[in-house]
Amino acid sequence: MRSRKGGDGIRAAASATSVGDGAKTHAGGGLRLGADTDRLWRLSLGLLAALALAGFVAGGFVLLLAGTGAELPVASILGDGYLRGVVFFTLEQAALSTLISVLAAIPLAAALHRARFRGRTSVLRIFLLPQALPVLVGALAIITVWGRNGVVSDLGAALGLPRFSIYGLEGILLAHAFFNIPLAARLMIAALDAVPRESWRLAGQLSFSPLTTFRLVEWPAIRRALPAAASLVFMLCATSFTIVLVLGGGPGATTLEVAIYQTLRYEFDPGRAVALSLLQIALTALVLTLATRLGSAEAGDFGLGGTARRHDTPSRWRSLFDLAVLFAGLLFILSPFVAILVAGLKADLVRLLTEPAVLDALVTSLWVSLSSGTLAIFLSVAILLGVEALASAERRAVIASAIPRRGLEITASLVLVVPPVVLGAGWFLGLRQVTNVFAAAPYVVVLTNMAMAVPFAVRILGPALQDAHLRSEKLADSLGMSGLSRFRLLDWPALRRPMGLAFALSVAISLGDLGAIALFGNREFTTLPYLLYQRMGSYRTEDAAGLALILGVVCLALIWFAERSSSLGARS
Structure with missing residues (x-):
């Protein structure tokens, strides 16, 4: 899914300005200064996005413990x-x-x-x-x-x-x-x-x-x-x-993620849940280190x-x-x-599509998924701009180590190992001190789903942006491009096509998520996956099959529409 148009706009700009090259020779230092200033702004934007993501993740743990006064029962676990x-x-x-x-x-x-x-x-x-x-x-x-x-x-x-x-x-x-x-x-x-x-x-x-x-x-x-x-x-x-929740089949087939959910949902033991989460993160991080x-x-x-x-x-x-x-x-x-x-x-789709509970769940699912998908794209692009600013500094030998860039990349990826139920529960408990807990639940779910989608969006958008910078960054520097013009001519042509797939997958991840909503779902706040899980639990298999078809069609339609739109935009 790599775009081949990353440098077209820049080359057009270079052709348009080639007549005045002789008059601009003395301004080379100024052009370099402008490019460096632009990289500093991009790095600042990327760091702010990474800090916001890391703060949301860490805040879930802190609030879960602080909000209940619980202690970590490490020894008993x-x-x-x-x-x-x-x-x-x-x-x-x-x-x-x-x-x-x-x-x-x-x-x-x-x-x-x-x-x-x-x-x-x-x-x-x-x-x-x-x-x-x-x-x-x-x-x-x-x-x-x-x-x-x-x-x-x-x-x-x-x-x-x-x-x-x-x-x-x-x-x-x-x-x-x-x-x-x-x-x-x-x-x-x-x-x-x-x-x-x-x-x-x-x-x-x-x-x-x-x-x-x-x-x-x-x-x-x-x-x-x-x-x-x-x-x-x-x-x-x-x-x-x-x-695992659906197919686990009992205590003999339970993972840490499901154990964390059960600890919060049925026992409400925040200290035990956080300790289990830290254990899961440690085990996964160990495996990732070995794989690296x-x-x-x-x-x-x-x-x-x-x-x-x-x-x-x-x-x-x-x-x-x-x-x-x-x-x-x-x-x-x-x-x-x-x-x-x-x-x-085989299900009564007409009845399901006119049932108020299904329509409410569909509307809720759409606005939650679209909101979380949009936020995930903004956050991912900001982080990637910071990553490319650090990569440029490495190529120009301004920074001798790749550790800062790796750290920024890891920040976007490590949220994969953090249980969403812990994030949601922590922020849910923290916000109940300052607002109506049921009114805050939808926003907690949106932000949690956003955090879960960022790693996938970064993986899809990152290679295209990296290729564009490797091909055309020096030319953009020589033309003194910065700010919105640099983004419009260098970054956007490379991001335009994969962004459709990244956005569609981010929306699909949120649209089909059961992790965060499993804790906070109620009659006033129900998504299609939560309603489907309820119908499965009550052995209404025909309704469950119909809801699964509706949910699957909505997700696949979003993927097709986003990819179709991005492909047409890439050819225009």
Whole structure:
């Protein structure tokens, strides 16, 4: 999703001002000073955004403890046998989910990158769908396909096989694979896109066999992306909430995230909840540190396989293998969508769409998600401008260390390991001292969802902005561009296309979130995911299927509209 228009506006400006170059030679120092001042403003903006994000995250912990006068029961938690089992299961399911997702993504990414056929772009976009689908809808779809009364179990029973149990570790691994295999594959495709065209051309000229091409060209690129892909998937699985809440199946399949929710929702023990949160953050940070030492590639770009031109030697067996992999991948990804569509159409959609509770929940979901998505984009762009200002200082040897830039990047990413229920609960308790607690709940949910969306928006927008600065920053400096004109001519052309996807995913994340609303949902403040979870809990399965279809269609429509708009804007 990289924009190739990052320097077009700057080059046009350079052509327009080339006549006066001789008169401006003596002003080179002034141009440099203006560029440095602009970078200082960008850095200040990025630091303010990062501090606001970090302050919101840290404030949730502080207010949760200070608002209740609770203490951290660290000793009792470390000695609790049940919680040790919860920690072990959290790490076990996250490690197994990561292993399954990454191993399955390797042949899928290679097959997607090699494939050349009409409709390939549509196939690649299908693998974007799981990230746009609300997690609760995906969990319900997995149950519909793989559950005890699902399609797969019915086929197995017809063949005399036992029915598949979806609840417990097996169901969690299946659901995590559904969401994370496409994510890991997209990151690997981006790594394959980054391979120089000369490497593909040389492999073709030397008539490399498919195995040799994979060993010498494809695998080195994929290997560089493995640490980042594995760490991102592990972090998402270790902090998984909705999937484990729906498919966990009891105390034997509970993660730290769900234990934190239960501690706040049913026991209301803030000290224990914060201690469990700190334990989860410590464990996840340890794994991320180990993964970072294995490789330097970052989980940043989301490729659609459009930049590399391959010159592979034709191979019938490899083509058959790629076809089988693509068919299996499409079947695994599309079957839950088909199941939700079929089950949802069986529901009384007309009644649901005219039901006041559903309409209120839909309106609430839309304004909450649009608000949080907009705030996430503003915050992400501000942080990225600060990151690029520090990166520019590194390139010009003004700063000898990359630590400040890394610190700013980490600030935007570490909120992934912070349980949203803890953030929401802390601010909810703090604000009840100064305002109506029920009136404050929607704003707490908006800000919590915003914080959860920032890491994804930064990962989508960051590579495009970085490429634009590497290509055209010196030219912008030589023209003395600063302020809004610099943003309009250098940054905006690069951000315009990926911003549509970033905004759509940020909105979809908020629209399908159950973490924050699970604590504060009530009759006056209900979103579609919360209403869907209530209908599932009361065994109104037909209504739940209809609501899942409505929620899924809204999310996918937002993704399509945002991406369509950004694509049209990029061509204009």
